[in-house]
Amino acid sequence: MVRIFGILAGLFFAVAVMWSFVVGAINFAGEGMPHSVERSFYKHPKELSLASDGVFGNFDKQQLQRGFQVYKEVCSACHSMRLVAFRDLREIGYNEAEVKAIAKGFQVPGVDPNTGEVNTRPGLATDYFPKPFANDIAARAANNNAVPPDLSRMTKARDDGPAYVYSLLTGYQTQPAALLKQYPDAKTPTGLHYNPYFPNLNLAMTPPLTSDGQVTFGDGTKSTVSQMAKDVAAFLVWTAEPKLAKRNQTGWPVLLFLVVLTGLAYMAYQNVWRDKKH
Amino acid sequence: MSFPWANHYQPKAPLMRWLDEKLPLPRFVYNAVGAGYPVPRNLNYFWNFGVLAGFMLVVQILTGVILAMHYAANAGVAFDSTEHIMRDVNWGWLIRYGHANGASMFFVVVYIHIFRGLYFSSYKAPREMIWLLGVVIYLLMMATGFMGYVLPWGQMSFWGAKVITGLFSAIPLVGEPLQQWLLGGFSPDNAALNRFFSLHFLLPFVIAGVIILHIWALHIPGSSNPTGVEIKSESDTVPFHPYYTSKDGFGLGVFLILFAFMVFFAPNWLGHPDNYIPANPLSTPAHIVPEWYYWPFYAILRSFTSDFFFVPAKLMGVLAMFGAILLLFFLPWLDTSPVRSGKYRPLFRKFFWFGLIPTVLILGYCGGSPAEEPYVLVAQLATAYYFLHFLVILPIVSSIERPEPMPYSITEAVLGRDDKAVLAPGSSGGSSGAFGSAHPVPAA
Numbered sequence: 001m002v003r004i005f006g007i008l009a010g011l012f013f014a015v016a017v018m019w020s021f022v023v024g025a026i027n028f029a030g031e032g033m034p035h036s037v038e039r040s041f042y043k044h045p046k047e048l049s050l051a052s053d054g055v056f057g058n059f060d061k062q063q064l065q066r067g068f069q070v071y072k073e074v075c076s077a078c079h080s081m082r083l084v085a086f087r088d089l090r091e092i093g094y095n096e097a098e099v100k101a102i103a104k105g106f107q108v109p110g111v112d113p114n115t116g117e118v119n120t121r122p123g124l125a126t127d128y129f130p131k132p133f134a135n136d137i138a139a140r141a142a143n144n145n146a147v148p149p150d151l152s153r154m155t156k157a158r159d160d161g162p163a164y165v166y167s168l169l170t171g172y173q174t175q176p177a178a179l180l181k182q183y184p185d186a187k188t189p190t191g192l193h194y195n196p197y198f199p200n201l202n203l204a205m206t207p208p209l210t211s212d213g214q215v216t217f218g219d220g221t222k223s224t225v226s227q228m229a230k231d232v233a234a235f236l237v238w239t240a241e242p243k244l245a246k247r248n249q250t251g252w253p254v255l256l257f258l259v260v261l262t263g264l265a266y267m268a269y270q271n272v273w274r275d276k277k278h
Numbered sequence: 279m280s281f282p283w284a285n286h287y288q289p290k291a292p293l294m295r296w297l298d299e300k301l302p303l304p305r306f307v308y309n310a311v312g313a314g315y316p317v318p319r320n321l322n323y324f325w326n327f328g329v330l331a332g333f334m335l336v337v338q339i340l341t342g343v344i345l346a347m348h349y350a351a352n353a354g355v356a357f358d359s360t361e362h363i364m365r366d367v368n369w370g371w372l373i374r375y376g377h378a379n380g381a382s383m384f385f386v387v388v389y390i391h392i393f394r395g396l397y398f399s400s401y402k403a404p405r406e407m408i409w410l411l412g413v414v415i416y417l418l419m420m421a422t423g424f425m426g427y428v429l430p431w432g433q434m435s436f437w438g439a440k441v442i443t444g445l446f447s448a449i450p451l452v453g454e455p456l457q458q459w460l461l462g463g464f465s466p467d468n469a470a471l472n473r474f475f476s477l478h479f480l481l482p483f484v485i486a487g488v489i490i491l492h493i494w495a496l497h498i499p500g501s502s503n504p505t506g507v508e509i510k511s512e513s514d515t516v517p518f519h520p521y522y523t524s525k526d527g528f529g530l531g532v533f534l535i536l537f538a539f540m541v542f543f544a545p546n547w548l549g550h551p552d553n554y555i556p557a558n559p560l561s562t563p564a565h566i567v568p569e570w571y572y573w574p575f576y577a578i579l580r581s582f583t584s585d586f587f588f589v590p591a592k593l594m595g596v597l598a599m600f601g602a603i604l605l606l607f608f609l610p611w612l613d614t615s616p617v618r619s620g621k622y623r624p625l626f627r628k629f630f631w632f633g634l635i636p637t638v639l640i641l642g643y644c645g646g647s648p649a650e651e652p653y654v655l656v657a658q659l660a661t662a663y664y665f666l667h668f669l670v671i672l673p674i675v676s677s678i679e680r681p682e683p684m685p686y687s688i689t690e691a692v693l694g695r696d697d698k699a700v701l702a703p704g705s706s707g708g709s710s711g712a713f714g715s716a717h718p719v720p721a722a
Contacts, residue, residue: 002608002611002612003611003612003614005672006605006608006612006668006669006670006673007667007669007670007673009601009605009665010665010666010669010670011666011670013597013598013601013661013662013665013669014662014665014670015581016582016586016589016594016598017581017598017658017661017662017665018658018662019584019586020581020582020583020584020586020658021655021658021659022664023583023584024583024651024655024658025653026585027431027654028651028652033651033652034504034650034651036395037567052387055542070424083358083361083365088365095540100519120557121317147488149555152361153361153554155342156546156551157551157553157554157555158551159551161551174420199564215376234566240554241364242365243364243365243371246544247372247375247542248542250372250542250545251538251539251541251543254538254542255535255538255539255542257536258531258534258535259535261534262528262531262532262534262535263620264529265524265528265530267525268524268529269524269525269528270529271524272520272521272524272525273521273524273525276319276516276521277692277693278319278320278322278516278692
């Protein structure tokens, strides 16, 4: 009885799904592979190698400091960094006095201790990076109706994150003539910018890194656009995963311990079973 | 319940004798996973995965309880509280990555455990109840995993919750009110997040309870083994301790190396980047995909793209998705072959390796891909095979197949000969082991 019912149920589901298959196959034969301007012109991120890559990955603190400088002088005009506090900058090699000085350079929301009125005050090491816009509406109004995303976790929130950031920053170009020929309706709207590394190809962010030497690096590194993009990508890896280096450094002793433990367990196993064929 | 030759617990220390009189817990452990439990001597490494699954449940409960100390189940702060765990809690990143990857490893282990059961037909009499309880555990795990994925309140958490609870809205008449009742609103929000957290905390303990029943049911007939021939005599078995504690200990070490590698060097490999974006009801992700362990069932759900007579496509998909899991409950009665092990079932084996395994892998791949061609068409063929395999092919194969000769006993399978071998009545050669009812003799 179970088998008869089972065979009937099995045939029911199989026939129902094959009906969907036939309908789908007819549509597919009529329309062919799905195609769109994004499919034809989207580019996967460029190759990018950073010190933090791989199982031995560690942070290059010099690079992180350069990246921080790019964030501070360029990105922070529009992008918040709400999960990172000034005190965290100790981890990328700034000393206590430097952290205090950096914090002081930012105005953070405060309350007047005498009147209770909302105002701003110079930042302290314990403060988090302040937001550039009061709210999303203000952010939209200033950015062609797009809210600049928070950058705290950007490299973890995109596929191939660091390379994505690097490619996006260096990938602005004029719309290819082939694209307009094939898809005349796909002209980049006014106020947006063509960038093949962005999933829908048109980005509200104005090209932020436009010329070599835009930022003067404290360590004397030549600040080409590519260098600045790379450094800020490295910095965003740190903001997204500040414990990355510690994680890699902890992983190796743990693995070594487990390999030794497993070796001992194997010997114990062989010893216990030595005269038992199995 | 055990075999007559099982070792008996004999406490020597006065304290242990005293304890044995008042509360015989050490005796219970001794008989359950100690020297008092005789186990087939020929178990291969696939029999290690039950222990590994139990280990992973303990890991998940321990890491989960610690995470719950730092997590805040409120839609306003849930996302930031997980980031707080990652950044500010001492070793919080290790606990959270351990828990997130632990869920994946738990499912890896359980899938291997289930497919072991399928290949060696561990679901057959006298072990039907173990199988049924196992399917219950699997269902509970899926519910727990789903609700856990909602807790970080990222984009995939939110939209996953929306899609999965949306399945209930496909039920005629009561669907919409049912979905709203489950969510406590029209869309996932604080009410849903709070109840998911509460249930996510509760269900692992329910799973632990069902695991106790699962192991209890296992100890009545005893463990199955790769030949599928039941235990006949003492030479077929070894005591669980130290033989399988040592073998499982080695397996556990190998597993831990893999687990540690994932946690320390590839913690986000199985995750989805969109879940690092805070939940936003106004922005739908380009592709909503669940965690990898649901992909085969997600593919089945999406395979039903056309209404079938009077059944809407969405309802068909939901029925098929739940049916694909629920049919596992009926396996002991769908597969009527008296032979258990796939090793001696030539036809069954072909359908298993060249039918079922590729089908499930293809379904998994399509389920993780965008809902567009050619993935949907391929998934539809695989879905059809999935249902035919369990519900049509398996009953037919088990009635027409001619099994290959089997050893008389486990001892013969291991040593090449068994001096105690006798011809079973009405059979030819020494290949009739599993045909008779080879239940072990219960001890008094």
